[in-house]
Amino acid sequence: ELKVEQNPLFLSMQEGKNYTIYCNYSTTSDRLYWYRQDPGKSLESLFVLLSNGAVKQEGRLMASLDTKARLSTLHITAAVHDLSATYFCAADNNNDMRFGAGTRLTVKP
Amino acid sequence: NAGVTQTPKFRILKIGQSMTLQCTQDMNHNYMYWYRQDPGMGLKLIYYSVGAGITDKGEVPNGYNVSRSTTEDFPLRLELAAPSQTSVYFCASSDQGRGNTEAFFGQGTRLTVV
Numbered sequence: 568e569l570k571v572e573q574n575p576l577f578l579s580m581q582e583g584k585n586y587t588i589y590c591n592y593s594t595t596s597d598r599l600y601w602y603r604q605d606p607g608k609s610l611e612s613l614f615v616l617l618s619n620g621a622v623k624q625e626g627r628l629m630a631s632l633d634t635k636a637r638l639s640t641l642h643i644t645a646a647v648h649d650l651s652a653t654y655f656c657a658a659d660n661n662n663d664m665r666f667g668a669g670t671r672l673t674v675k676p
Numbered sequence: 677n678a679g680v681t682q683t684p685k686f687r688i689l690k691i692g693q694s695m696t697l698q699c700t701q702d703m704n705h706n707y708m709y710w711y712r713q714d715p716g717m718g719l720k721l722i723y724y725s726v727g728a729g730i731t732d733k734g735e736v737p738n739g740y741n742v743s744r745s746t747t748e749d750f751p752l753r754l755e756l757a758a759p760s761q762t763s764v765y766f767c768a769s770s771d772q773g774r775g776n777t778e779a780f781f782g783q784g785t786r787l788t789v790v
Contacts, residue, residue, distance in 0.1 A: 655719070
């Protein structure tokens with residue numbers, strides 16, 4: 568059964584700092600996703616990674632995928648307060664999509 | 677663009693009551709999903725469907741039923757509601773098999789069972 572683990576679960580950063588969120592998954596996965604969720608809101612898609620070595624960037628966020636290590640990372644560059652949210656990774660295998668527990672990111676001035 | 681629409685947004689049920697959470701999407705997506713999210717936790721997959729007439733169990737299907745009679749609609753049925761089913765329920769859809777296959781989520785249904 569596909570399991571997805573994220574770490575850290577909680578992350579408090581200062582503005583301007585860099586940090587990385589890690590996502591491991593247990594079995595071969597067809598795709599790896601990153602989503603953002605603001606408190607009380609729904610999920611917003613950030614990235615879809617389809618192949619080994621895939622790297623995607625949007626603003627201060629960059630996601631990468633290493634299928635051999637079954638690892639994806641979400642790198643935050645020069646964090647700003649607006650990035651405060653919960654970030655989820657998800658992987659799919661055999662048509663269902665499983666989520667990690669989420670990383671609650673707080674960016675402080 | 678409506679995207680994925682869930683109704684109702686909020687509901688309070690008494691133990692033992694039943695209800696149907698509605699989900700409809702207007703993007704002609706073949707895949708649809710139901711998740712539950714408990715406070716401070718990630719999403720757990722309840723059921724999913726890869727097309728009309730086809731449904732499969734996810735991680736936590738007990739106490740729920742689904743049907744997929746059309747591409748657009750994927751209702752989730754709760755029979756004999758229990759306090760453990762208090763959660764926020766999200767419906768999602770995606771266009772699997774056609775490249776960029778991100779899932780689009782509805783706004784959620786906040787359910788309380790008392």
